[in-house]
Amino acid sequence: MxxxxxxxxxxxxxxxxxxxxxxxxxxxxxxxxxxxxxxxxxxxxxxxxxxxxxxxKPKKTTYxxxxxxxxxxxxxxxxxxxxxxxxxxxxxxxxxxxxxxxxxxxxxxxxxxxxxxxxxxxxxxxxxxxxxxxxxxxxxxxxxxxxxxxxxxxxxxxxxxxxxxxxxxxxxxxxxxxxxxxxxxxxxxxxxxxxxxxxxxxxxxxxxxxxxxxxxxxxxxxxxxxxxxxxxxxxxxxxxxxxxxxxxxxxxxxxxxxxxxxxxxxxxxxxxxxxxSFFTYGEDEVRAWPIRKGATAVEAAGTIHTDLARGFIRAEVVAYQDFEQFGSVTEAKAKGKVRLEGRDYIVQNGDMMVIRFNV
Ligand SMILES: Nc1nc2c(ncn2[C@@H]2O[C@H](COP(=O)(O)OP(=O)(O)OP(=O)(O)O)[C@@H](O)[C@H]2O)c(=O)[nH]1
Ligand SMILES: [Mg+2]
Structure with missing residues (x-):
């Protein structure tokens, strides 16, 4: 942009x-x-x-x-x-x-x-x-x-x-x-x-x-x-x-x-x-991805890589605020705050996402 x-x-x-x-x-x-x-x-x-x-503490942080x-x-x-x-x-x-x-x-x-x-x-x-x-x-x-x-x-x-x-x-x-x-x-x-x-x-x-x-x-x-x-x-x-x-x-x-x-x-x-922005996270990289408001989970996947959109199965989503409140993804999951969303899910600002896919 x-x-x-x-x-x-x-x-x-x-x-x-x-x-x-x-x-x-x-x-x-x-x-x-x-x-x-x-x-x-x-x-x-x-x-x-x-x-x-x-x-x-990832190797790389990308804004x-x-x-x-x-x-x-x-x-x-x-x-x-x-x-x-x-x-x-x-x-x-x-x-x-x-x-x-x-x-x-x-x-x-x-x-x-x-x-x-x-x-x-x-x-x-x-x-x-x-x-x-x-x-x-x-x-x-x-x-x-x-x-x-x-x-x-x-x-x-x-x-x-x-x-x-x-x-x-x-x-x-x-x-x-x-x-x-x-x-x-x-x-x-x-x-x-x-x-x-x-x-x-x-x-x-x-x-x-x-x-x-x-x-x-x-x-x-x-x-x-x-x-x-x-x-x-x-x-x-x-x-x-x-x-x-x-x-x-x-x-x-x-x-x-x-x-x-x-x-x-x-x-x-x-x-x-x-x-x-939605976020991806892990040991290798923490990254903010720009995406238009109203975009879907499969569009978010496609922003990361076309393969992720093509083979999209589910998105594992936790809102940043929930992650922050519970301190870790594991804790957030235990509290039921990690959701499995389908391809038409509307991405929210600050969503932390893991894309499950199969190509
Ligand atoms: N006092 C003061 N001077 C400023 C400020 N901003 C810019 N200037 C001065 O105004 C002049 C023009 O600033 P520029 O940033 O070159 O303006 P510009 O719009 O890019 O100008 P052109 O590209 O030539 O049209 C320079 O001499 C600046 O130092 C400000 O906030 N305060
Ligand atoms: Mg100028």
Whole structure:
């Protein structure tokens, strides 16, 4: 799963990228305006995996990961439409981290010359709405042409897709992002090929400075598949550069911070994607596996290996909380907390699973 970091020039995208990924890409007070892309894969912090690892002492501990891509240079593309490579980058990610400047810094020019996070949030949101609207209009024109050509077999499909596109059109004209719509699995599948930008989930990150007001407090941003947080980007990026946990502790107490917001932002961005983790455990490896919410036991098996799905017999499942309460799988079993589940069982976040299979 991949999240793209977007935002106005100089909002602190690269700074936030560095904070989340521990990278050290240079941040500059003057935006080059060029398409510039950095990517990093980051393990998702997970206290349950930490605990399982401490108990099983496996040779290897594997966290779920999210890939972050810092997409710089959006300003040049917007307005006259996007360049091909930029469009590609935006369409290919599974969701967005939208960085909005809330910090004051006279040395860093703002493209609109004043600090106004709510306005800025609306600028990019508005551009994305417009881009989707144009895409829908283009598709509607094409559909109308196809209908005129009138190849009989397709007519029904054309009518159906036209109805869907008209619904999207009305919604976008109302300035509502597509992620707010209630869509069926079928409709989502039909729309997948278009890479609609406002359909993708979004985590809005207000990049606040030391002492700058927190815009979240009086923000009205009620959308589905959208979350909002504030992060002191520059400070968090500096913390992410420290290797020694003692240094981190010193740094935190100096700035009166309880714990880095980085972890919370990573977890939020993982949840945002509609995924959760199930665990496998043992002497060799303790591992978190990302899986979509609502997935079944046989899908979970297939995530681990196709053979496990093909030869699936049963899943032996214990919820992490039960394991924790009873201290071991054996104890949990004695208390009847280890269940044998079939292929259609809906996997729950934190399920510890052993797949029984036969190939
Ligand atoms: N005071 C302060 N300055 C910041 C903060 N975050 C970023 N900056 C500064 O703002 C400037 C731009 O930051 P970048 O992270 O490069 O911003 P960007 O959005 O990646 O910029 P482009 O990719 O060029 O559009 C740099 O000089 C940063 O040091 C912050 O939280 N506080
Ligand atoms: Mg940048």
């Amino acid at each position: 991949r999240l793209g970091i977007i935002g106005l020039p100089n909002s602190g995208k690269t700074t936030i990228f560095n904070a989340l990924t521990g990278s050290g890409y240079p941040t500059e007070a003057f935006s080059s305006g060029q398409l510039e892309v950095h990517t990093a894969v980051v393990p998702v912090p997970d206290a349950w995996i930490d605990r399982l690892s401490a108990i099983f 779920a990961t999210v890939t972050y891509t810092d997409i710089g240079g959006l300003d040049k593309g917007i307005g006259e439409g996007l360049s091909g490579p930029m469009r590609n980058e935006l369409q290919q990610v599974d969701g967005f981290l939208h960085v909005v400047r809330a910090f004051a810094n006279d040395e860093v020019p703002h493209p609109q010359d004043s600090i106004d996070p709510v306005r800025d949030l609306d600028v990019i949101d508005g551009e994305f709405l417009l881009l989707d609207l144009i895409a829908v209009e283009n598709r509607l024109e094409r559909l109308a042409e196809e209908r005129k050509k009138g190849k009989g077999a397709n007519q029904q499909q054309i009518t159906q897709e036209t109805a869907l596109m008209e619904r999207l059109h009305a919604h976008l004209e109302n300035e509502q992002p597509l992620r707010d719509l209630d869509l069926t699995e079928d409709e989502i599948k039909q729309m997948r090929g278009y890479g609609f930008l406002t359909l993708k989930p979004v985590l809005v990150i207000f990049n606040t400075g030391d002492g700058s007001p927190d815009p979240v407090a009086n923000l009205n941003y009620k959308h589905k598949h959208a979350l909002v947080v504030s992060l002191q980007g520059q400070l968090e990026a500096e913390i992410a550069q420290l290797d020694d946990p003692d240094d981190v502790q010193m740094f935190l107490s100096e700035y009166n911070i309880e714990k880095p917001s980085r972890e919370r932002a990573l977890q939020l961005s993982y949840n945002l994607l509609g995924i959760q």
